[in-house]
Amino acid sequence: DLKIVSLFSGPVEFDSQGKAKIDLTLPGFDGSLRLMAVAASSERFGSTEREMKVASPVVASIAGPRFLATGDKSFITLDLNNTTLETLPVHVKVNADPILDLAPFEKDFTLNQGKREAVRLPIGSRQVFGVGTVRLELTGKGFSAHRQLQLSVRPAYPAKHMSLNRELLNGAGAMLDKGLLTGFLPGASTVNLTLSPTPALPLRSILDGLLQYPYGCAEQTTSAAWPYLYMDATTTERLGLKPLDMKERNDKVQAAILRLAGMQLSNGSFTLWNDYGEEEFWLTPYITDFLLDAQEQGFVVPDWLLQRAIKNLRERLQEADRYIDSRYGFADSPEHLDLAARAYAAYVLSRTKQQVALGTLRTLYDQDASKAASGLPLIHLAIALKAQGDNSTRWKQAVEKGLNLVRDKDQYFGDYGSQLRDQAAMLYLLLKNKLEIPKQADRINQLANLVRQQAWYSTQEQLFTVLAGLKVQEKLRGSWKAAMKVGTNSLDLSGSGLQNRVLNVDDLQKGIQITSGTRDPLYVALNVDGYPATLPAPRKDPIEVQRTWYNLKGQKVQPETIKAGDLLLTHLLVTSKETINDALVADLVPAGFEVENTNLNNDETFDTLQLEGMDKPIAELLSNTTLRYQEYRDDRYVAALRLEAKARNHLFYMIRVVSPGTFSVPPALVEDMYRPELTGISVAPTSLTINNR
Numbered sequence: 001d002l003k004i005v006s007l008f009s010g011p012v013e014f015d016s017q018g019k020a021k022i023d024l025t026l027p028g029f030d031g032s033l034r035l036m037a038v039a040a041s042s043e044r045f046g047s048t049e050r051e052m053k054v055a056s057p058v059v060a061s062i063a064g065p066r067f068l069a070t071g072d073k074s075f076i077t078l079d080l081n082n083t084t085l086e087t088l089p090v091h092v093k094v095n096a097d098p099i100l101d102l103a104p105f106e107k108d109f110t111l112n113q114g115k116r117e118a119v120r121l122p123i124g125s126r127q128v129f130g131v132g133t134v135r136l137e138l139t140g141k142g143f144s145a146h147r148q149l150q151l152s153v154r155p156a157y158p159a160k161h162m163s164l165n166r167e168l169l170n171g172a173g174a175m176l177d178k179g180l181l182t183g184f185l186p187g188a189s190t191v192n193l194t195l196s197p198t199p200a201l202p203l204r205s206i207l208d209g210l211l212q213y214p215y216g217c218a219e220q221t222t223s224a225a226w227p228y229l230y231m232d233a234t235t236t237e238r239l240g241l242k243p244l245d246m247k248e249r250n251d252k253v254q255a256a257i258l259r260l261a262g263m264q265l266s267n268g269s270f271t272l273w274n275d276y277g278e279e280e281f282w283l284t285p286y287i288t289d290f291l292l293d294a295q296e297q298g299f300v301v302p303d304w305l306l307q308r309a310i311k312n313l314r315e316r317l318q319e320a321d322r323y324i325d326s327r328y329g330f331a332d333s334p335e336h337l338d339l340a341a342r343a344y345a346a347y348v349l350s351r352t353k354q355q356v357a358l359g360t361l362r363t364l365y366d367q368d369a370s371k372a373a374s375g376l377p378l379i380h381l382a383i384a385l386k387a388q389g390d391n392s393t394r395w396k397q398a399v400e401k402g403l404n405l406v407r408d409k410d411q412y413f414g415d416y417g418s419q420l421r422d423q424a425a426m427l428y429l430l431l432k433n434k435l436e437i438p439k440q441a442d443r444i445n446q447l448a449n450l451v452r453q454q455a456w457y458s459t460q461e462q463l464f465t466v467l468a469g470l471k472v473q474e475k476l477r478g479s480w481k482a483a484m485k486v487g488t489n490s491l492d493l494s495g496s497g498l499q500n501r502v503l504n505v506d507d508l509q510k511g512i513q514i515t516s517g518t519r520d521p522l523y524v525a526l527n528v529d530g531y532p533a534t535l536p537a538p539r540k541d542p543i544e545v546q547r548t549w550y551n552l553k554g555q556k557v558q559p560e561t562i563k564a565g566d567l568l569l570t571h572l573l574v575t576s577k578e579t580i581n582d583a584l585v586a587d588l589v590p591a592g593f594e595v596e597n598t599n600l601n602n603d604e605t606f607d608t609l610q611l612e613g614m615d616k617p618i619a620e621l622l623s624n625t626t627l628r629y630q631e632y633r634d635d636r637y638v639a640a641l642r643l644e645a646k647a648r649n650h651l652f653y654m655i656r657v658v659s660p661g662t663f664s665v666p667p668a669l670v671e672d673m674y675r676p677e678l679t680g681i682s683v684a685p686t687s688l689t690i691n692n693r
Contacts, residue, residue: 074661128188155531156664189530197478199448205527225256268312331414378402424464543680596654
């Protein structure tokens, strides 16, 4: 692995001879360093530099795969190189952290001058995920060297979720046992138990999923950072989370703000993936809303970033020509999306000192409220009207209409929403702004039912469910009692409002009995989050994804013929039965493979290359795919694109086979980021054995 050394001494004093001794402690390193010195007095300054070679008499290194998946078997290679002109005896010791399956190794070597010795040691993983370190210690006569190799361990397949919900009357019980862990990889599951006097929202489970979301468009970056604004000691204790100090929270929020700043266009709006994409009209007020919340909670928000965004919202709200069809033609209802973006802008501006003219808001309601295809824009508009002093019945009518308007789940509106997102966001906004909610208990029950009906959630759904849930918790006052029996041990439980507990998987193996001791209903929710023990079944409705490997001559490569050292071209063919505007492709590569950071759009080598079974060259296939973003990570290729109904979309990237071994092969996954139930999973072999050439 590449190692970068950067050391700085700070100012130093010179002795009477004009000399200074500077001690810099080098890490384990062999290579070239550049020494640089700058000297200055009140009248003069100067600088100089010199290259310096750093090499032990015996240069030692460790090489291996960048990561391992659960159950993988591979090798690490120790390389010993005598750089001197004499024969050197050395003693080598190798060991690893318990997360890695590596037998301790210890041996004496005699290296002749210029001789190189390579030793290959088998390695595997003992745990499901984490980071393990392999340590090499080399000692010789008068010298020693210490080297390390860090290996990440990840689950072989994408995450898996299971939920169980029960309503218990006084004296009734629910049995939770090891059967709930069926299909989950042992040692990799988190089990959250929620007890509540109202239908329980699994806040801890949903929040964990949101905070661990691995991708980062502007919406996802904002959604994943937003909870940190409110994760004080009281909130983390209530959710059963590890306490976060202000520095940890601030680091997360500032990292998100910095990333968002890189996605802001010159007119103050934001794009979805980078600073040169198209303006996102609904997303811009969403991000500005987050920035205002961050500022209110005491986090530093650059004034230029916020003011440019606010200026953009004012301009968008006041513009006469909105080009609805060209801006929002991708949505099933362009007029709804236009209203949603402007209503959200009005709500955000009503939170600032730059007030919105009440006449503008009334006109927006009178002329466009009927165009809403879901309730959230009307709630945004209602709160803005009330904040600006509307004394008419408009804001109350907007609340009533908004709460009773349910979006058609089969239509795509382009506002990142769903029935669940809308219900959670409306509940949160009304509670936050202390507005009366007709049949509030029923609304909370409806939200809990929507949460239970889904196995997977978008980041919008996760965020607003958490925000709504935290507000609901503030309102819950009902007390309850219950008894929990684990094996033969009993524990009395009691609480007021919602209580989260993280259960030990070993306790679930013994069996857990929950018995209500409360006259009113007690709601129990159990959520298991982990990883599947076996390869997920292929899925091609409504999205189908196929993965094929080719050599650089365009010929198909069968998995059993792949050797260490091969350079392969990966082809992903993605089709969908319906148009999906926000598709995300994630292709996790097997351990022992490395993704090459090569944009094939700019590589002339592939302009005319025609793959086996294809009737067009790669360059032409790529030109027919609407690619929004792609990313090359150590362990996966990620792409965001628009899928037209029944169109063939082609993605390509390079992988290099770097390590022999036997590895799990994850399937390629495609999903609609904001309708995650629309998913495609490719066919994949259970495992792949790679041999040396």
